[in-house]
Amino acid sequence: MLSPATDRRTAGRPARSHQIQQGVRERLAPYAYIAPFFLLFFIFGLFPLLFTFYIALFDWNPIGERSYVGLKNFSDLVDDPRFWGALRNTFSIWVLSTVPQLLIALGMAHVLNHVRLRAATLFRMSMLVPYVTSVAATTIVFAQLFDRDYGMLNWLLGLLGFEHIDFTASLWGSHLMIAVMVAWRWTGYNTLLYLASLQAVPRDLYEAAAVDGANGWKQFRHITVPSLRPIIVFTVITSTIGGLQIFTEPLLANPVGGLTCGAARQCQTLTLFLYEQAFGRFHFGYGAAIGVALFVLVVIISAINYLLVTRIRSERP
Amino acid sequence: MNPAPHRRRSANRIHPAVYFALGGMVFFSAFPLYWMFVVATTDSATAYSLPPHVLPGGNFFHLASLVFEIVPFVQALMNSLVVATSIGVGQAFLCALAGFAFAKLSFRGRNTLFLIVVLTMTVPTQLAVVPQYLIMSRFNWVDTLQALIVPGLVSAFGIFWMRQHIGNVVNDELMNAARVDGATTWQIFWRIAFPVVRPAALILGLFGFVNAWNDFLWPFIVLKSPERYTVQIAIKALQNNRDIDLGLAMSGSFLATLPVLVLFVFVGRRLVQGIMEGAFKG
Numbered sequence: 001m002l003s004p005a006t007d008r009r010t011a012g013r014p015a016r017s018h019q020i021q022q023g024v025r026e027r028l029a030p031y032a033y034i035a036p037f038f039l040l041f042f043i044f045g046l047f048p049l050l051f052t053f054y055i056a057l058f059d060w061n062p063i064g065e066r067s068y069v070g071l072k073n074f075s076d077l078v079d080d081p082r083f084w085g086a087l088r089n090t091f092s093i094w095v096l097s098t099v100p101q102l103l104i105a106l107g108m109a110h111v112l113n114h115v116r117l118r119a120a121t122l123f124r125m126s127m128l129v130p131y132v133t134s135v136a137a138t139t140i141v142f143a144q145l146f147d148r149d150y151g152m153l154n155w156l157l158g159l160l161g162f163e164h165i166d167f168t169a170s171l172w173g174s175h176l177m178i179a180v181m182v183a184w185r186w187t188g189y190n191t192l193l194y195l196a197s198l199q200a201v202p203r204d205l206y207e208a209a210a211v212d213g214a215n216g217w218k219q220f221r222h223i224t225v226p227s228l229r230p231i232i233v234f235t236v237i238t239s240t241i242g243g244l245q246i247f248t249e250p251l252l253a254n255p256v257g258g259l260t261c262g263a264a265r266q267c268q269t270l271t272l273f274l275y276e277q278a279f280g281r282f283h284f285g286y287g288a289a290i291g292v293a294l295f296v297l298v299v300i301i302s303a304i305n306y307l308l309v310t311r312i313r314s315e316r317p
Numbered sequence: 318m319n320p321a322p323h324r325r326r327s328a329n330r331i332h333p334a335v336y337f338a339l340g341g342m343v344f345f346s347a348f349p350l351y352w353m354f355v356v357a358t359t360d361s362a363t364a365y366s367l368p369p370h371v372l373p374g375g376n377f378f379h380l381a382s383l384v385f386e387i388v389p390f391v392q393a394l395m396n397s398l399v400v401a402t403s404i405g406v407g408q409a410f411l412c413a414l415a416g417f418a419f420a421k422l423s424f425r426g427r428n429t430l431f432l433i434v435v436l437t438m439t440v441p442t443q444l445a446v447v448p449q450y451l452i453m454s455r456f457n458w459v460d461t462l463q464a465l466i467v468p469g470l471v472s473a474f475g476i477f478w479m480r481q482h483i484g485n486v487v488n489d490e491l492m493n494a495a496r497v498d499g500a501t502t503w504q505i506f507w508r509i510a511f512p513v514v515r516p517a518a519l520i521l522g523l524f525g526f527v528n529a530w531n532d533f534l535w536p537f538i539v540l541k542s543p544e545r546y547t548v549q550i551a552i553k554a555l556q557n558n559r560d561i562d563l564g565l566a567m568s569g570s571f572l573a574t575l576p577v578l579v580l581f582v583f584v585g586r587r588l589v590q591g592i593m594e595g596a597f598k599g
Contacts, residue, residue, distance in 0.1 A: 029502040033418035036411050037471045041437055044468040051448035111338050125585040126343045132581050134531035136549040137570035141349045188346055196593040248533040255556050278447050288447045298441045
């Protein structure tokens, strides 16, 4: 049934050494199958991660010159207003994008779960379009739509009698603009995740609630949200880890702003700051220190998330 | 009162709010892309005219040819194709192989090693870009496509995903029968397990392709010369000419997006299914 090799073995007399070799190979096969992952993870993931901590202790430039400076990079970081500004910008953009994105996705999933929609697949596909479109391409489009003088958004604001807003130049304007780009990209994706979970919730639950007179909001509050709790936690954590690493949007949203995202660094995120220091100014050691700070931040926030989740779980069984 | 008619009504009636939400969502998802197309087919004058033109013009081929003149865009498309295809195929194959080992083979340390694979998903290694760059320069891989391809060939999530599918779908009795017949582990994987989970591997490969096609940060760090640019980096290079022509940047964006959109028309259903079945972030 199987292969020429099998037929040969059953028909012929394989050499003993060949058989032993075959046996060893069979026993090692599983390790060979999983080896690529561990090899690549070690070389391009784990080792660089540990090496970051090492590089952060040096004044290190691309030619390979380095001198040990101990924790100086970190104390410099603490004293660096650019770092605190980047931290503030990262948090602000993350909150402005994540909160509406997940709330809208929740609402959409709830509404969509209620009806047997015609062309549901087509609709779901349209929600996925932002996800498959590249960040670089969409950022350029949004930057144009948000343009101070000729952007469609400001034109609409003008029609409504408001002043034009210089989104790229102002702190909150640029944060809002970048948050919109991030939210645009991920809302449909998160809606699909929620919708998938909701479909596992028995429809009877909603129907019984409707019979009991629970309206849409009450159903949302008491059935949809509790059923989705695990997936909500998952999306909060992934959006957080993604949100802390925002890079492309601030880089391209403000084309005249360069690596600082504007003269006042008004929308420079931590990853952009890292890139500016390491690859724009070739301060590898300082860049690595920013990388370490980002790691610590991601770990702390993940831990807080975890604690919050377990607490919520124990409070409402 | 009989609740039955009540129930049927609540299941069938579509509230106007649903249409509203639906329409809004489709509009917001599609509009930026549509606008990209509008500006890409006209020119900057349109992007800078108020009230805005909302219909596409006939200038696309002129702008597109400019895009190909200013940056080596054909080369960039080829580079992106090579990178994204390699990563898609690599992920589909290597993750299936590792997932097969974890799901169906018994070997010492299997559970511990799998736990390690899962734990690596929580480690934010993308932030180690400085040493990653140093390693690439040690390998002499800076400004090469393999610097993009090799690290992405296999992923922890992909292994997890394929292990789930292989565990659920591949028939143990068939595997054992094949083994009794003298089939090697490789033959069992390639002839029995892989054909059955090909749809799941395809979904994984498609996501690998799309993510690699759209990746920006790492190519931006590693690639130096215009002949090596992927389309995303080529767009950024076009954007540097913004003072010359915004329509140009939009045309480049449109050209870079078109292949993925065409792919999406054919495989969108599978991608949606992939997201609905399991998470695909990162």
